[in-house]
Amino acid sequence: MKSLNTLVILTSVISTSVFAGAYVENREAYNLASDQMEFMLRVGYNSDMGAGIMLTNTYTLQRDDELKHGYNEIEGWYPLFKPTDKLTIQPGGLI
Numbered sequence: 001m002k003s004l005n006t007l008v009i010l011t012s013v014i015s016t017s018v019f020a021g022a023y024v025e026n027r028e029a030y031n032l033a034s035d036q037m038e039f040m041l042r043v044g045y046n047s048d049m050g051a052g053i054m055l056t057n058t059y060t061l062q063r064d065d066e067l068k069h070g071y072n073e074i075e076g077w078y079p080l081f082k083p084t085d086k087l088t089i090q091p092g093g094l095i
Contacts, residue, residue: 020048037061038070050079050090 025042037060044054058070077092 020046035062050077050088052077 056073081089
């Protein structure tokens, strides 16, 4: 019974990552050529039908006391046509 409960909890946690919902992503990168650290924060939402939107903000840190805003992005996509189960025509836009 204990292994069944663990399996049910594990299955529900894993399956929620492939369905619709909101997400937050944080990424960090270091560029050796310009000696800059870049921080990226993304917030997005995927709907059940495959459409989604994502907002991105980036910041650069050149020295310990210098934080600058990099850029903002708004990205969206929508499934337009699905000729087969493995192929979907899905146009997107980037602002």
